[in-house]
Amino acid sequence: MDKSIKGITRDRLKIAPIDEWHIYKQRPLVIAGPCSAESEEQVMLTAAGLAATGRVDLFRAGVWKPRTRPDQFEGVGTVGLKWLRQAREEYGLPVAVEVATEKHVYEALKHGVDAVWIGARTSVNPFALQEIASALKGADVMVFVKNPINPDLELWIGAIERISKAGISRIAAIHRGFSSWEKSAFRNQPRWQIPVEMRQRIPDLPMICDPSHMGGDRSFIADLSQKAMDLNYDGLMIESHIEPASALSDSKQQVTPAELTEILDSLVLRSPTSDDPEFLETIEDLRSQIDVYDNLLLDILESRMQVAETIGRYKKEHGITILQSSRWKEIKDNAVDKGVRKGLTPEFIQTFLEAIHQESITHQMRVMKED
Ligand code: PEP
Ligand code: MN
Numbered sequence: 001m002d003k004s005i006k007g008i009t010r011d012r013l014k015i016a017p018i019d020e021w022h023i024y025k026q027r028p029l030v031i032a033g034p035c036s037a038e039s040e041e042q043v044m045l046t047a048a049g050l051a052a053t054g055r056v057d058l059f060r061a062g063v064w065k066p067r068t069r070p071d072q073f074e075g076v077g078t079v080g081l082k083w084l085r086q087a088r089e090e091y092g093l094p095v096a097v098e099v100a101t102e103k104h105v106y107e108a109l110k111h112g113v114d115a116v117w118i119g120a121r122t123s124v125n126p127f128a129l130q131e132i133a134s135a136l137k138g139a140d141v142m143v144f145v146k147n148p149i150n151p152d153l154e155l156w157i158g159a160i161e162r163i164s165k166a167g168i169s170r171i172a173a174i175h176r177g178f179s180s181w182e183k184s185a186f187r188n189q190p191r192w193q194i195p196v197e198m199r200q201r202i203p204d205l206p207m208i209c210d211p212s213h214m215g216g217d218r219s220f221i222a223d224l225s226q227k228a229m230d231l232n233y234d235g236l237m238i239e240s241h242i243e244p245a246s247a248l249s250d251s252k253q254q255v256t257p258a259e260l261t262e263i264l265d266s267l268v269l270r271s272p273t274s275d276d277p278e279f280l281e282t283i284e285d286l287r288s289q290i291d292v293y294d295n296l297l298l299d300i301l302e303s304r305m306q307v308a309e310t311i312g313r314y315k316k317e318h319g320i321t322i323l324q325s326s327r328w329k330e331i332k333d334n335a336v337d338k339g340v341r342k343g344l345t346p347e348f349i350q351t352f353l354e355a356i357h358q359e360s361i362t363h364q365m366r367v368m369k370e371d
Contacts, residue, residue: 013161016169018206018234021142023057023094023114027269028228029235031096031144031208032260033060034242035250036073037080045242047087049257055264058115058142059084059093060237064104065249066121073248081111088112096144100128105135117144117237120176120188120213123159124148133162142170144208144237151178151191153198160205172206173198174237175228177214187216187253190224192231192292212239212253221255222263229267231288232281238263304356305363312364328357 018024032050037043043061050056063080065073084095094114099105100122108116116136122128123146136143143163148155156173163171175195177188195207209228211221225236241247244254255263270284315321332353339349 013164013202013205014169015164015171015202015204015206017204018172021170021206023142024234025057027234028225028264028267029058029206029208030056030264031058031060031235031237032056032240032257033096034247035062035212035239035254036065036075036248037061037063037083038073038076038248040083040086042242043080043083043087044090046240046257047091047093049242050240050260051091051093053257053261053264055261056093057235058096059087059091060096060117060239062098062249064098064100066098066100066119067249078107078111081107081113084113085111088114096142099132102131102135105132105139109136109139109141113141115142115144117174118146118159118163120146120149124150124152124155126155126158126162129159129162133166136163136168137166139168141168142172143168144172144174146174146176146210147178147194149179149188151189151194153194153201156194156198157201160202172208172234174208174210175214175233176210176237186214186220188214190214190227192227193296195233196231196289196292206234208235208237209233210237212237212250215253217252218244218255218259221253222266225263226267229269231292232285301356301359305360308360308363309367312367315364316368331357 018029021029023029033056034042034046046061047059050059061080061084063075063077063084065075067074081097084097087093088095096115096117097104097108097113098119099108099116100119105116118129118132122132145156145159145163148159160171160173173195175190177186177190178194180189198205199207209225211224211228212218215221215224221238225238228236238260239250239254240257240260241251241254242256244251244256247254332350335353336346336349340346
């Protein structure tokens, strides 16, 4: 099969599949640790707790924190790297830190980290990415690239290409969700179709889910992790702190090592068993894609109904009727034309639109009745 889509080839990227990584034992690869290194004691106690679970493949802690507003805790800086090194020596856990500048890379490499990750606020910036990639040239480290905060797959791929061109082969993507102005239960919108598309574009690229930053609340972590496993992700990055309530950053979304174990134990790892595993795996992948699109359809319908309600309120204020036949006919004719060009049957589009229209009217009626 031709793997070159829009100019990207497996060969050009030279990505090592996850089962060739020395830290990988089984699915899911687990990266865990506090949002921030806060003190020697907090780092060592958390590392001890996580090492004792026997489930963690890579210990993470941020020492330079990209904070949205000034005067928040911005990390302890280089001293935190000493604590990471200590945790590594004491508990035999490989360690990872976030880097956002060339100076961060030099400091991290000097302190012998095994891995670095590039945060969502950094992966949006090609200048920063290039600076980091150049500083990493030839280094023997694993590099995790978080999705940019905006839903831009090309930008995410570009970041990965820059790291790859620096001669790094153990590169993985971390899906942590995307910023959105709209209110939502999640801190960052998953938009699962973007990583799904990424996997089609770069099939060997290991994909890790970060349900902590996606959900923004520890109560979402188990469900999001399960979803990621169902979509066949390779691993999870979960923020874990020895005492989440006292954390200096992202307190609401961190879990204790014991809670982490519970979450991991609750995961259902579906592995197809059959004479023809490749066939089953493909079917499972495709079905997950269908689920992604069905969920998207529901989200879109929800947004559409919200607009219908707003229109309802507006019409009510101005004393206008709900049903305006000319507008409805125009919508239908346009959609049938467009849909037919997309390979849908006119009957389907008619039925689908009638149902949506009926539901919109129901919502508008409800609004009209409000006082
Ligand atoms: C983090 O991992 O602590 C972090 C800052 O994440 P993100 O870049 O996803 O916001
Ligand atoms: Mn965090």
